[in-house]
Amino acid sequence: MTIRFPDPGKPCHEPIEPAIIDQGRQVIRIEAAALERLADALDPAFAAAVCLIISAGHRVVVTGMGKSGHVARKIVATLSATGTPAMFLHPAEAAHGDLGMLTPGDVLIALSNSGSTPEVQLIMRYARSLGCRSIAISGRPGAPMLQAADIALLLPPAREACPVNIAPTTSTTMMIALGDALAVAVMGLRGMSRERIKVLHPGGTIGASLTPVEDLMHTGARLPLVRVDAPMRDVLVVMTEKSLGLAGVIDGSGHLVGVITDGDLRRHIDTLMQSIARDVMTPDPRTIMLGSFAGDARAILAVARITALFVVARDDPHRPVGVVHIHDLARCDIAVTADAPYPVTPDWDRP
Incomplete structure (x- = not known):
């Protein structure tokens, strides 16, 4: 799709505005379709990854370079918020001393859409030398990272949402969703209660919503x-x-x-x-x-x-x-609006 934009500083107008909206919808639909394929692609390797995280009884260390690194930080935040101790290890900093953050018993989750990022492979090799188990997430079948990992989670084939199919968009969306799926599945098997989540979220909207x-x-x-x-x-x-x-x-x-x-x-x-x-x-x-x-x-x-x-x-x-x-x-700063979300486990007397 080609769009002629107005001069800088001028507002969008017909017919430019509908074209921009259509392009936005196209991006979202491309990524939504990829998420559907990702859900269908989950296999026993996903269950094995969840069981590995639970059975390790130690920290989860997540790493990734570039956009995958931003996703890794999001996965760390979600794991930590749902009861699984986690930390982010920057691949570039790891090569300059931060490898010491990894300790025996940790579980490593490595992210790379290409599956061949050199800095991440270095971390995986060091993790293996410590006896750490690893989970690799990649979008390329047969990628070196997938082959080196104890558990390989392969993203289904999907084009990036950008017009030239280059900028990480669809691939990072799938990584985020897969990270959420891992964290929530682990949370469910741990039996995390809302009381425990309240302890982990004493402030903000979540903490206020979990006030008895x-x-x-x-x-x-x-x-x-x-x-x-x-x-x-x-x-x-x-x-x-x-x-x-x-x-x-x-x-x-x-x-x-x-x-x-x-x-x-x-x-x-x-x-x-x-x-x-x-x-x-x-x-x-x-x-x-x-x-x-x-x-x-x-x-x-x-x-x-x-x-x-x-x-x-x-x-x-x-x-x-x-x-x-x-x-x-x-x-308590809890807004009551018509679109207020339902609680996680409704226990009122009637819907």
Whole structure:
């Protein structure tokens, strides 16, 4: 595709803008198709690589030169974030003393699309002299690195997304995806829990999303609860005093059977003062279970488009023990939007 660009400093305009968008879509589709081929190409060697990383019980050292080096750093970050100690070894620096970073028992992951990068091969030879096991990722069948490695992961054939099929684009995308697949598979076999991930991510959005709801919820005297036969005049008093925008309706056993929100009040405005809680409430309210995380609450609030929900006990999923409000999440810098992601392991009481 050939595009005539405007003079420097001038904005894009018709018909240039659609052509640019089409080119961007073409790049993404080329790389997406390659990822599909990569998924289909996974074989027992992938499983062997995962088992090697787990069984080693030591660090994973990842190396690569140029663009492969940038991918290697990403793989190190993903492994570390998912519970596998990892470090990056720069091939050029390795030849000037940094080979000392490798120790017996480490697992080496070497990346090179050509599979013949001299600096990386040097590291592989040194790793073998230490008795370290190695995994090589390359896009060329029969490449020296693949032959020298204990486990060879061959990328499927795919053209680069750049117009002249040279700049590392598709190949690096496949490497990143394969690194993610290794890290997540290892994480799954290790049985990494969200509690453990919280320990590894004490800050940022991930750490905030893994805050337990019990650290955020309103409890005790702050709970806006009314009986099913409570006059609406009393319900309004409770909703005003608690200032959470809702009231939970409980039966004689203390079980949550409904919820009254500002919207319910507006829908029953004509008969409100002549009604009781049972007449106005919305039955079967959405809830979240004690022990869940702020990210779980965020997902429910976003999908249901509500501002607060009750937290219920694990041993009695109908007994309310707290309320989480959208403002509580905002104080933790957790944005609640319509496209908020679902939690890793949804454990609320209903989808």
